[in-house]
Amino acid sequence: MKILVCISQVPDTTSKINFIEDNKAFDNQGITYVINPNDEFGLTKSIRLQQQEQAEVVVASVGDTSADAILRKCLAIGADRAVRIDTQPQDGLYVAHQLASFAAEEAFDLIITGRESIDYNGGMVGAMLAELLQIPFVTNCINLEKKGAEIHLEREIDGGKEKLKGEFPLVIGAQKGLVEEKDLIIPNMRGIMQARQKPLTIRAAEELEVSSSTLNYEKPPAKGPVKLVDPENLDELIDLLQNEANAL
Numbered sequence: 001m002k003i004l005v006c007i008s009q010v011p012d013t014t015s016k017i018n019f020i021e022d023n024k025a026f027d028n029q030g031i032t033y034v035i036n037p038n039d040e041f042g043l044t045k046s047i048r049l050q051q052q053e054q055a056e057v058v059v060a061s062v063g064d065t066s067a068d069a070i071l072r073k074c075l076a077i078g079a080d081r082a083v084r085i086d087t088q089p090q091d092g093l094y095v096a097h098q099l100a101s102f103a104a105e106e107a108f109d110l111i112i113t114g115r116e117s118i119d120y121n122g123g124m125v126g127a128m129l130a131e132l133l134q135i136p137f138v139t140n141c142i143n144l145e146k147k148g149a150e151i152h153l154e155r156e157i158d159g160g161k162e163k164l165k166g167e168f169p170l171v172i173g174a175q176k177g178l179v180e181e182k183d184l185i186i187p188n189m190r191g192i193m194q195a196r197q198k199p200l201t202i203r204a205a206e207e208l209e210v211s212s213s214t215l216n217y218e219k220p221p222a223k224g225p226v227k228l229v230d231p232e233n234l235d236e237l238i239d240l241l242q243n244e245a246n247a248l
Helices: 037-053 065-077 092-106 125-133 189-195 234-243
Strands: 002-006 009-011 033-035 056-063 081-086 110-114 137-147 150-157 160-167 170-174 200-204
Touching: 002 037, 002 092, 002 125, 009 065, 033 037, 033 065, 037 056, 037 065, 037 110, 037 137, 037 170, 056 065, 056 092, 065 081, 065 189, 065 200, 081 092, 092 125, 110 125, 125 137, 125 170
Parallel strands: 002 056, 002 110, 056 081, 081 200, 110 170, 137 170
Antiparallel strands: 009 033, 137 150, 150 160
């Protein structure tokens, strides 16, 4: 069994976000990057399958040299090898094309992406990747079990959960529930030392036309002052909710 886990690096949620060049570019100065949480759930599940099925786990990311540290962490967690596609991720379709070009060469049984990244929340790369490879896609995946030649899945849908079964190859969009936060693997010293000996391959990017561009970034407006209302004055509270907060 051969598994590809697609990894994106995202700013730590405690990082202070700023924009430069007249709000047209993201300011990387002082930003700490982490593995996208949804990707990390998928990576942890792949390591379980590695242990159960003797699977080979490959991690891949589209990015510049700043992504190497994240990929090394994935290797320390337990991935067998890593691939970095050497280009700046431009948009979801661009990233999907780069990953599809690599994935098509190695015939993976299972490809795991995050349901979405926590920076842009696009939620599109997994579906685009599956379409480019012409294989099925299941997102919001919260359970995956291999039973012989079949794969049994469960995903969240509006109002409940849906159980599915199918065959490989397959792309899934991972999220919390596929594994729990308490099950995430923290690299130990042995894993960190082993990661230094595992291959991290730099792959040249495909020449592609970028289909979108960013006009500018804009921060959410600052929160206004808090208005305190006497708990006995319900008329004033209703008036504020209706006419100022537009909540009624």
